[in-house]
Amino acid sequence: xxxxxxxxxxxxxxxxxxxxxxxxxxxxxxxxxxxxxxxxxxxxxxxxxxxxxxxxxxxxxxxxxxxxxxxxxxxxxxxxxxxxxxxxxxxxxxxxxxxxxxxxxxxxxxxxxxxxxxxxxxxxxxxxxxxxxxxxxxxxxxxxxxxxxxxxxxxxxxxxxxxxxxxxxxxxxxxxxxxxxxxxxxxxxxxxxxxxxxxxxxxxxxxxxxxxxxxxxxxxxxxxxxxxxxxxxxxxxxxxxxxxxxxxxxxxxxxxxxxxxxxxxxxxxxxx
Numbered sequence: 001x002x003x004x005x006x007x008x009x010x011x012x013x014x015x016x017x018x019x020x021x022x023x024x025x026x027x028x029x030x031x032x033x034x035x036x037x038x039x040x041x042x043x044x045x046x047x048x049x050x051x052x053x054x055x056x057x058x059x060x061x062x063x064x065x066x067x068x069x070x071x072x073x074x075x076x077x078x079x080x081x082x083x084x085x086x087x088x089x090x091x092x093x094x095x096x097x098x099x100x101x102x103x104x105x106x107x108x109x110x111x112x113x114x115x116x117x118x119x120x121x122x123x124x125x126x127x128x129x130x131x132x133x134x135x136x137x138x139x140x141x142x143x144x145x146x147x148x149x150x151x152x153x154x155x156x157x158x159x160x161x162x163x164x165x166x167x168x169x170x171x172x173x174x175x176x177x178x179x180x181x182x183x184x185x186x187x188x189x190x191x192x193x194x195x196x197x198x199x200x201x202x203x204x205x206x207x208x209x210x211x212x213x214x215x216x217x218x219x220x221x222x223x224x225x226x227x228x229x230x231x232x233x234x235x236x237x238x239x240x241x242x243x244x245x246x247x248x249x250x251x252x253x254x255x256x257x258x259x260x261x262x263x264x265x266x267x268x269x270x271x272x
Contacts, residue, residue, distance in 0.1 A: 009034040009061075011158035011187055015166060016259070018183035019175045023259045026150055028141065030166055032158035034061040043150035048140055050133075050155040050162060064152075070137045072161045077129035082110060084128075085121070108210055115212045119160070120226035122216070126164060127231070127241065135245040137165055138172075142251050145258035159187035159219045167224065171238035172252040173259050177228055187219035 012031035016023035026043040033051060034040060036059040047060065047067040052074070060067060083091055090113065097106035114121060127134070137153070144151040155161040163184050170180050228238070235241040239252060 009038045009040060018170055019179045023173060027145060027259060029152045030158060030162050031152060031154045033154050033156055036062050044152045045149040046144050046151045048137060048151060048153035055156050068140045070133050072126060072130040072133050074129060078125045081125040081128045082113060111210045118215055119223040123164060123227040124230050126161060131245040134168060135247050138242060138247050141169060142255050145255060163187060168238050168242055173256045181221045181224045184219055184224040185221045
């Protein structure tokens, strides 16, 4: 049966749909944050919440037996990642805004630069600012797979932080870049309106500060293509990024084997 048709969690899908010939369903799933009344598959036992604390305004789905948290979106760390991309005059202006405590001016200055870079820039900043969190999230996923616990990972809209983690997991499973891009583009729709970006929590707040909202609620294929190019250029590819973040080759192999069919007993022994 088609599980997605009975889901009310926005942007829900089984990660295996990215490459059904290689990956087994009902092991890893992704979505936007599922509210308490969401209808999810019985296979989902654990959750992995990638949102920051300030984003958690609604109760989560009641069916989780355990929810791991790995918050991403730290404003200071992402701001520093953006500063490293600015030219000297932009940095001086941003510093002056901070010294004079002109918070609105500082945010608008950053927003202008973010609008120029778009979602591709956002992805680069998230990857740079939260390498440790992506490492720890990968380990949480690996543990859930080894224990045969169906896991749903999610953020606010289920496409940016969630999309990056999905890309890293699919890369570890040797899924092709074309399939990774196609999976990301499935999130290219209006239900991803509540994209979490640099502490701006609502559509209205983002619009008021000049962010190109319509651009950031999409997920066009060229964004993931650009992100994969960035990882190849700066790290040698997604798997090399994971290695530099602290994920071992053995862990990546565990995930690949646990997501495959059949599951080798030596690769996916239960823990505990």
